[in-house]
Amino acid sequence: MEGTLFGTETEYAAAGTLSPTELAYKVRGGVFEGRRYGLIEPAPREWGEIPGNGGFLFNGGRMYLDSGHLEYATPECRSLDEIVAAEQAGDLIVVATLGALGLQGENFFIKNNTDHFGNTYGYHENYCIRSSPRSRSMVEGLLPFLVTRQLYAGAGMVRPASVRRRGSRQGALPGPVASKPVPPFEISQRAAFITVDVSNRVRFGGRPILNVRDEPLAGGRLRRLHNIIGDANRSEYATRLKIGTTALVTQLLDDGWQPDIELENPVHSLRDIAANPFGGWTVKLSDGSTIPAVDVQRRYLVEANLRYFGRDDDTTWVLRQWSTVLNGLETDPMRLDGYLDWVTKFLILERRASRSPQGWEDPALIKLDLAYHHVDPAVSLVTLLQKQGKLKPLAPDGLAERLTENPPSGSRAMARGRVVRAMAESRIDDLVDWRRIGRRLGERGTYGDGETTVFEYVESHRELTDARAWPLINYLNGWSDLALWNPSDPDSPHVLPLGDPFTEGTVAADEFIAAIPGWVQDIRGMSRRRRDEAATS
Amino acid sequence: MPDNQNALEVVLSSDRYPSVTVNRGGASAIAPQAPTRPTEAPVENPARPADRPEPDSASDPDADLDDELERIIREIPDPTPQPGGE
Numbered sequence: 001m002e003g004t005l006f007g008t009e010t011e012y013a014a015a016g017t018l019s020p021t022e023l024a025y026k027v028r029g030g031v032f033e034g035r036r037y038g039l040i041e042p043a044p045r046e047w048g049e050i051p052g053n054g055g056f057l058f059n060g061g062r063m064y065l066d067s068g069h070l071e072y073a074t075p076e077c078r079s080l081d082e083i084v085a086a087e088q089a090g091d092l093i094v095v096a097t098l099g100a101l102g103l104q105g106e107n108f109f110i111k112n113n114t115d116h117f118g119n120t121y122g123y124h125e126n127y128c129i130r131s132s133p134r135s136r137s138m139v140e141g142l143l144p145f146l147v148t149r150q151l152y153a154g155a156g157m158v159r160p161a162s163v164r165r166r167g168s169r170q171g172a173l174p175g176p177v178a179s180k181p182v183p184p185f186e187i188s189q190r191a192a193f194i195t196v197d198v199s200n201r202v203r204f205g206g207r208p209i210l211n212v213r214d215e216p217l218a219g220g221r222l223r224r225l226h227n228i229i230g231d232a233n234r235s236e237y238a239t240r241l242k243i244g245t246t247a248l249v250t251q252l253l254d255d256g257w258q259p260d261i262e263l264e265n266p267v268h269s270l271r272d273i274a275a276n277p278f279g280g281w282t283v284k285l286s287d288g289s290t291i292p293a294v295d296v297q298r299r300y301l302v303e304a305n306l307r308y309f310g311r312d313d314d315t316t317w318v319l320r321q322w323s324t325v326l327n328g329l330e331t332d333p334m335r336l337d338g339y340l341d342w343v344t345k346f347l348i349l350e351r352r353a354s355r356s357p358q359g360w361e362d363p364a365l366i367k368l369d370l371a372y373h374h375v376d377p378a379v380s381l382v383t384l385l386q387k388q389g390k391l392k393p394l395a396p397d398g399l400a401e402r403l404t405e406n407p408p409s410g411s412r413a414m415a416r417g418r419v420v421r422a423m424a425e426s427r428i429d430d431l432v433d434w435r436r437i438g439r440r441l442g443e444r445g446t447y448g449d450g451e452t453t454v455f456e457y458v459e460s461h462r463e464l465t466d467a468r469a470w471p472l473i474n475y476l477n478g479w480s481d482l483a484l485w486n487p488s489d490p491d492s493p494h495v496l497p498l499g500d501p502f503t504e505g506t507v508a509a510d511e512f513i514a515a516i517p518g519w520v521q522d523i524r525g526m527s528r529r530r531r532d533e534a535a536t537s
Numbered sequence: 538m539p540d541n542q543n544a545l546e547v548v549l550s551s552d553r554y555p556s557v558t559v560n561r562g563g564a565s566a567i568a569p570q571a572p573t574r575p576t577e578a579p580v581e582n583p584a585r586p587a588d589r590p591e592p593d594s595a596s597d598p599d600a601d602l603d604d605e606l607e608r609i610i611r612e613i614p615d616p617t618p619q620p621g622g623e
Binding site: 011014015016066067069108116117119120121122202203207228305306307308309310319320323352364366367368370371374378379388390 | 541544545599601602605606609610612614615616617618619620621622623
């Protein structure tokens with residue numbers, strides 16, 4: 001898609017004979033054991049990542065532990081085919097690793113956003129933008145779009161009992177569907193957990209519709225929109241539409257256009273829409289008027305259509321499908337069965353509920369809801385629906401498999417993935433003395449009832465140089481650069497800058513890769529000398 | 538406003554329900570054309586719910602699906618509390 005770039009982060013849920021946290025821990029280890037899919041990172045990183053918490057993958061993405069979840073960040077992608085396939089590559093990696101560890105069949109990963117016990121976990125989207133995510137134009141322009149985007153991007157869920165107890169606004173269906181009984185079903189998995197309009201935080205202090213964390217992970221004037229309101233979709237069609245429309249809207253706002261729509265209460269609108277699976281959605285504006293929620297979306301569609309139609313294949317696909325889906329949502333949402341996750345899931349659950357003496361209180365409904373999000377094909381409801389032709393796969397055959405071990409084209413992920421593989425082939429991680437990292441960069445402290453190590457976090461190669469910590473870390477890979485220790489000149493590490501995410505950087509990467517075996521030999525020699533000196537002193 | 542001659546025609550439902558308005562200029566101010574309906578269907582035309590047989594029909598094509606759903610319900614673990622994320 002022209003002029004844009006995107007990636008996503010999935011926090012997997014886990015279930016089986018092992019606890020979710022234990023399972024996440026084991027599979028994280030399995031992903032990097034024997035350098036199966038990537039290279040483990042020795043540096044303690046920001047956001048509480050201890051040494052060895054995760055690492056970059058050969059596909060240019062990243063796998064790590066976060067808040068007890070196994071989390072997968074896709075590489076940066078330039079096309080809708082590749083972002084869909086890159087997400088699926090993460091699913092394939094975790095399932096294959098379960099198999100390699102002998103855990104498959106009894107333990108499972110689930111790509112969703114709620115456990116039905118009142119907990120939520122993230123699916124985050126990242127878009128390369130040119131305005132600050134904190135700018136007034138970006139905030140005001142995105143809020144109405146994100147509140148109503150769930151109409152086609154929602155994954156759907158059986159409303160958790162904890163949410164029902166909290167007293168959401170379900171029951172207040174708008175005019176045309178006011179007489180229908182309201183099932184405990186939400187079209188979005190995230191809406192019920194959102195409490196504030198805007199915040200630079202993602203969890204504590206209020207989970208926002210719009211996260212304005214300003215962490216570019218790129219050079220120049222590029223910025224990053226870190227969007228946390230989205231659901232983890234299983235429908236390829238919904239994923240393409242979600243990413244494609246959002247990318248176009250960020251481009252509209254970057255180009256200076258504004259929708260001139262202000263919702264009276266975005267959080268209430270978000271929840272009202274989510275609680276109604278029947279259609280006729282409306283939102284109240286700050287001037288007291290009410291408009292159809294699909295028309296909020298159309299406001300963006302009209303402008304994107306005028307500016308971008310015909311620009312490239314992805315853009316044209318998005319504009320056509322966006323228009324068609326909004327019409328479908330307006331006339332008969334259930335016609336979108338097999339395309340939108342929430343509709344597809346709702347019809348399966350409704351069918352089951354209609355045959356169960358317990359109706360919508362049948363506990364099997366929650367298991368079916370979860371089955372929709374299981375990523376192991378043996379028990380995945382989505383896989384079953386695809387086999388039966390009810391849910392259409394759109395990504396090219398074999399692309400997801402290829403992206404488990406290779407980077408997508410057209411972005412810096414190409415250079416990163418290839419360099420990480422070259423580092424792994426040189427077995428650079430064998431040179432890391434993990435215990436010394438803890439002693440040198442960590443301090444023992446108490447937390448709660450136990451002892452813990454508090455690390456001095458490292459984010460850039462400059463910090464390592466300033467701290468004279470290269471002999472400990474040896475290599476430091478990041479989104480915007482990759483670096484190795486240079487024992488001959490500790491103040492000048494070997495660095496491959498990746499500040500421009502739109503550039504594959506293959507020439508520079510090839511030169512860097514050719515030098516890696518020699519550099520690793522230098523590091524190995526220096527490490528040996530240091531050990532010998534320590535032994536004799 | 539950009540002039541893209543190839544652009545799709547998009548119709549606002551506000552044009553069909555004149556009682557609703559948008560903030561500035563009204564909905565019609567942003568509709569590029571008179572109401573017409575895009576003809577594209579998402580990939581292929583999904584079946585309407587009314588076209589589907591009744592659930593208890595003898596020739597219920599979803600009978601196989603029901604069997605598979607029962608198998609999946611048996612095989613997957615019960616709902617398991619997860620750590621809160623982000």
